[in-house]
Amino acid sequence: MQELLAGVVFLIAYVLIATDRYDKTILALLGGLVMILLGIIDQHEAFAAIDFNVIFLLAGMMILAGILRRTGFFQWIAILSTKIAAGEPFRLLIVLSFVAAVLSAFLDNVTTVVLIAPVTLYIAAALHVSPVPFLISEILASNIGGTATLIGDPPNILIGSASGLDFGAFLLNMGPPAILIFLAFLVTVRVFFGRQLEVHPEIRDAVLALDEREVLEEPRLLRISLIVIGLTIGAFLVHGAFGFEPATIALFGAAVLMLLARIEPSEVLEEIEWPTLFFFIGLFMLVEGIVHVGLVQAAADVLLDITGRQQGVTTISLLWLSGFASAIVDNIPYTATMIPVVRDMAAEGLAIEPLWWALALGACLGGNATIIGASANVVVANLATRAGHPIGFRDFLPYGIVVVVESLVIASVYMWLRYLA
Amino acid sequence: MTEPVRLARQTRVASCQDILAIGPLLVHRDDDLLDIVRRSARQPATRTIGVIDDDGRVVGIIRVLRLTESIVARVSPEAVMVGIKDAVEVGRFGHAVEDRIAGDIMEPPATISPEATVSEAFREMHKHQVTGLYVVDAAGRPTGYVDLLELAIRLADALDEERRSNSDRASNGGGAASGGGASDQAPTAPGSLGGDATAEGP
Numbered sequence: 001m002q003e004l005l006a007g008v009v010f011l012i013a014y015v016l017i018a019t020d021r022y023d024k025t026i027l028a029l030l031g032g033l034v035m036i037l038l039g040i041i042d043q044h045e046a047f048a049a050i051d052f053n054v055i056f057l058l059a060g061m062m063i064l065a066g067i068l069r070r071t072g073f074f075q076w077i078a079i080l081s082t083k084i085a086a087g088e089p090f091r092l093l094i095v096l097s098f099v100a101a102v103l104s105a106f107l108d109n110v111t112t113v114v115l116i117a118p119v120t121l122y123i124a125a126a127l128h129v130s131p132v133p134f135l136i137s138e139i140l141a142s143n144i145g146g147t148a149t150l151i152g153d154p155p156n157i158l159i160g161s162a163s164g165l166d167f168g169a170f171l172l173n174m175g176p177p178a179i180l181i182f183l184a185f186l187v188t189v190r191v192f193f194g195r196q197l198e199v200h201p202e203i204r205d206a207v208l209a210l211d212e213r214e215v216l217e218e219p220r221l222l223r224i225s226l227i228v229i230g231l232t233i234g235a236f237l238v239h240g241a242f243g244f245e246p247a248t249i250a251l252f253g254a255a256v257l258m259l260l261a262r263i264e265p266s267e268v269l270e271e272i273e274w275p276t277l278f279f280f281i282g283l284f285m286l287v288e289g290i291v292h293v294g295l296v297q298a299a300a301d302v303l304l305d306i307t308g309r310q311q312g313v314t315t316i317s318l319l320w321l322s323g324f325a326s327a328i329v330d331n332i333p334y335t336a337t338m339i340p341v342v343r344d345m346a347a348e349g350l351a352i353e354p355l356w357w358a359l360a361l362g363a364c365l366g367g368n369a370t371i372i373g374a375s376a377n378v379v380v381a382n383l384a385t386r387a388g389h390p391i392g393f394r395d396f397l398p399y400g401i402v403v404v405v406e407s408l409v410i411a412s413v414y415m416w417l418r419y420l421a
Numbered sequence: 422m423t424e425p426v427r428l429a430r431q432t433r434v435a436s437c438q439d440i441l442a443i444g445p446l447l448v449h450r451d452d453d454l455l456d457i458v459r460r461s462a463r464q465p466a467t468r469t470i471g472v473i474d475d476d477g478r479v480v481g482i483i484r485v486l487r488l489t490e491s492i493v494a495r496v497s498p499e500a501v502m503v504g505i506k507d508a509v510e511v512g513r514f515g516h517a518v519e520d521r522i523a524g525d526i527m528e529p530p531a532t533i534s535p536e537a538t539v540s541e542a543f544r545e546m547h548k549h550q551v552t553g554l555y556v557v558d559a560a561g562r563p564t565g566y567v568d569l570l571e572l573a574i575r576l577a578d579a580l581d582e583e584r585r586s587n588s589d590r591a592s593n594g595g596g597a598a599s600g601g602g603a604s605d606q607a608p609t610a611p612g613s614l615g616g617d618a619t620a621e622g623p
Contacts, residue, residue, distance in 0.1 A: 075502050118505050121515035122498045131515070214499035379508050386512020388519065 006040045006293045013286055018329045020372070025279040028333070032285025040289045049288035050281050053161040053247040058280070059272050060250025061151055064229050065111045066271025067261050071222035072215040074103070074115030079212035082123055087208055089127055089197035093137050094186060096120060100138040101145030101182055105152045106233055109142045109376040114383065121387055122210075131389050133193035135380050136396060140368050140403050142376050144185055147364035148178035150246060151236065153374075154280075155326075155335040155363035157246075162339045163356045166240030173357050177414040181365070181407045188406060192399055221261055228257040283336045291340045300344035312420040314345065315354045316412050322362025323408045327369030327400075335363045354419040361415070365407040371396040425586065429579035434542050435535035437575045438556050438565040445555060445566040447471045450480070450524040454491055457523060461485060469553040471563055472527045478561035481527030484551060491520040532557045535564060539572045546572075 013031030017024045036046050068074075081099050085091035096116060103112040116138065124131035146153035150160040150170040160170060216222060232253030239249050258268050290296055307314040318338075325334050338359055346352035367374030371381045371393050384391045443466040448457050450472055461470060470488070472481035494501045494517035505511055520526045531549035533542050535556050545554055546569055556565040 069506065072503060075499075075505075079499070114508055114511055115505070117511045118498075118502045118514045121511070122494075122502070122518050125515075125518040211499060214497070215502055217503055383508035383511040383515065386509060387515025389515070 002040055003293045003295055005038050006035065006289045007295055009034050009038065009040070010286060010290045010295075014329070014333065017333060023275075024330065025275040025282065028279050028282025028286055030282070032282045032289070035285060035289030041285075041292050045292065046285040046288055049291075050284045051158075051161050053245050054157055054284075055277055055280055056247035057151065057157055057161070057245075057250045058154070058277060060247065060252075060254040061108060062272045063254035063268055064225075064232065064250070064257060065107045066268060067221070067257055067263070068107070068225045068229060069111060069115060069271070070218065070263075071225055072217045073222055073225070074112065075119055075215040076212045076222075077103075078116040078119035079210045079215065082119065082210065083208065083212075087127075087205060089129055089199055090190070090194055092123060093134055093189065093193065093197060096134060097137045097141035097186070097189070101141040104142040104145035104376075105148045105178075106229075109146050109153065109374070110379050113138050113142050113376045113380050117380065117383055119210075127199050129197055129199060131387070132384065132391055132395070133189075133196055135384055135389075135391065136399055137189050137193070139374075139377050139380050139396075140185060140189075140399065141182065143364060143368045143374055144178055144182050144407070147181070147361060148175045151250070153364045153367075154332050156360050158332070158335045158339060159356055159360045160246065162343075163352070165353070165356060167236035167246060168238075168240060170360075171237075173418075174360060177361060177411050180414065181410050184406055184410055185403060188403060192402075224260045225257060228253055228260065279332070280336075283333050286333075287336050287340065290337075296337075296340040297344050300341045300348070303341065304345060304348055304350075309348065309350070311350050311354065312416070314350060315358045315415060315420060318342070318355055319358040319362045319411055319415060320408055322359050323366035323369075323404060326363045326366030327373050327404060331363040331367050331374060335359065338363075351419075354415065357419070358415060361411045362408070365411065366404060368407065369397075369400040369404040371400070373400065425579045425582040429576050430538070430540065432539045432575055432579075433535065434533055434537050434539065434554075434556055434567050435565075437539060437542075437571040438535070438567040440571040440574055441466070441568060443467055443553065443566060443568040443571070445471055445563050447473050447563065448483070448523050449473065449475075450522065450527070452523045454488065454521060454523065454526070457483070458488060458492060461488065466568070467553065467566065468568075469531065469551045469555075469566075470523075471530075471555045471566075472523050473563070477563075479530045479532050479555050479557055479563055481523075481529060482531050482549070482551065482555070483523060483527050487526050487528075491517045491526055494518045494520075530555070530561075532561070532563075533567065534559075539575060542567060543569075543572055 009031055013027050016022055016027050032046060035041050036043055077099055078096065081095040082092055085095045100112055100116060117135065120134045120138065121131050124134055143153070147156070148171065150156050150167045156170060156174070159165070232249060235249045235253070236246060239246055258265055261268070304314065307317050322334070322338065342352065342355045342359055345355060367377070371377050371391060377396070381391050444464070446461060446464050446467040448460070448470055457470065461467070468485045470483040470485070471479050472483060474480045490501055494514065498518060501514055501517060505514055516525065528549075531545060531551050531554050533545055533554045533556055542554055546552065552569045554567050555563045556567055558564050
């Protein structure tokens with residue numbers, strides 16, 4: 001009976017989150033609390049399931065990005081990169097995608113794409129081309145870049161915390177496929193958009209007139225922010241060796257930057273996306289409900305029966321399942337649900353590390369398939385509509401599907417050669 | 422509440438709209454933004470421009486700040502880019518770099534009936550975040566323009582009048598009751614302060 005109740009609560013919450021009719025934070029919280037009210041888990045178990053390493057790592061990174069955002073750094077780097085491209089539109093698309101990918105590997109994807117979008121929109125207007133190819137490429141690149149590191153994308157943060165795999169392990173294992181996939185992506189966007197972006201040489205000069213120094217608001221704050229964020233990322237690289245969790249590093253970096261930035265803490269803390277954090281809190285409780293009654297164990301058994309309990313088949317299946325599932329539902333609740341499934345699969349005798357990488361690659365890359373697949377996609381669609389260049393579900397889908405399929409093929413080959421052959 | 426203040430609460434917009442020489446500035450949806458800037462510069466006190474349709478009805482407004490933003494964004498986009506924080510602001514910026522005609526930047530009309538009160542006009546200005554409203558007839562055609570400052574001056578006059586009548590009453594002995602009240606309170610406050618000081622002194 002408890003299994004049935006927990007399954008129904010979980011399913012209702014999941015379906016409602018996927019349909020996007022109600023706020024997902026409220027739904028996840030309500031779902032988790034209903035698990036307590038129905039006696040499936042008690043409050044102590046529910047709260048113990050909340051992974052504060054995830055919550056505080058996210059909060060710390062939000063503070064760091066929030067302060068950096070005030071300095072004009074994102075616009076500065078975007079303008080600087082457009083000068084490298086010397087007004088040639090396709091080269092501009094490549095450098096802006098590269099900037100989106102690299103920044104997204106270390107900072108929040110949404111902040112990255114939103115803050116390089118103004119430069120993108122201006123350049124497209126100045127060159128008399130549509131900004132849509134640029135925006136679509138930046139979304140895709142941002143999600144690919146986020147795949148590369150532990151802090152790049154929320155699924156990686158979840159997996160990193162659950163698995164104990166550190167920042168260096170993520171970089172060494174997720175970095176190479178992310179680079180390969182990004183290179184393939186560059187070829188693909190050439191095919192997609194190469195012809196659309198041919199402009200008369202005379203109007204190319206318009207973008208060269210931009211002065212990157214004019215967008216820098218607070219040079220002192222910029223210097224301090226870059227130093228502290230750089231040191232924080234450096235500390236991430238060695239956190240495992242010193243036995244510190246990533247959340248400690250991120251919160252320490254955030255606290256030091258708040259101290260040096262001399263900004264009112266209340267002002268900085270406003271930058272934290274509290275709805276996202278409460279979404280995670282609700283999800284942890286919700287998933288604990290179905291773990292507690294044994295539903296996750298049962299799901300792992302079913303999946304293993306289908307794959308014949310073979311490491312190779314199971315790993316590659318998990319990669320593709322995660323890719324397709326993340327295209328349809330939010331990759332955060334998907335990953336939160338699959339983490340205990342992966343643990344149970346490992347308990348049945350499979351090597352766990354390849355399974356973690358398969359889950360991480362699938363969940364991060366799958367977000368590229370649709371315009372609602374990841375937060376960055378949704379936010380860019382929103383700003384594009386407001387700017388008078390709407391990107392509809394169908395406009396994005398062909399590009400998204402192609403990039404996800406090629407990404408998953410590359411990831412499969414990489415996984416096979418590195419972990420399974 | 423004194424009589425002048427009570428009357429001020431019922432003051433109609435129609436009685437304010439001509440206090441200052443700030444008149445309407447009307448443009449059409451297809452008018453070029455550069456032309457509108459030049460016209461606006463000849464009438465600098467009008468900070469909210471009205472957009473009218475072919476029948477002369479107000480169909481939108483343009484704030485001078487937004488107009489300027491569109492011009493600056495085309496020449497020096499960095500100045501407008503600074504401070505952009507979220508998707509809403511990016512969307513607005515994206516529009517600004519492409520805006521060319523009045524229709525591109527106009528916002529929903531902010532209008533008021535001449536029969537509306539000053540406080541209703543103030544609420545409307547606050548809601549639309551504008552410093553002036555188009556006074557329109559029943560068909561939506563503009564009959565005038567009322568500026569925020571005209572509302573303020575109208576009410577300031579009432580407050581001045583109230584102050585004058587109060588001081589007149591006081592000097593005519595009419596203020597005996599309130600004067601008595603003040604003299605009742607006067608010894609209490611210093612007395613209590615003095616008491617505290619004495620208590621702390623020794």
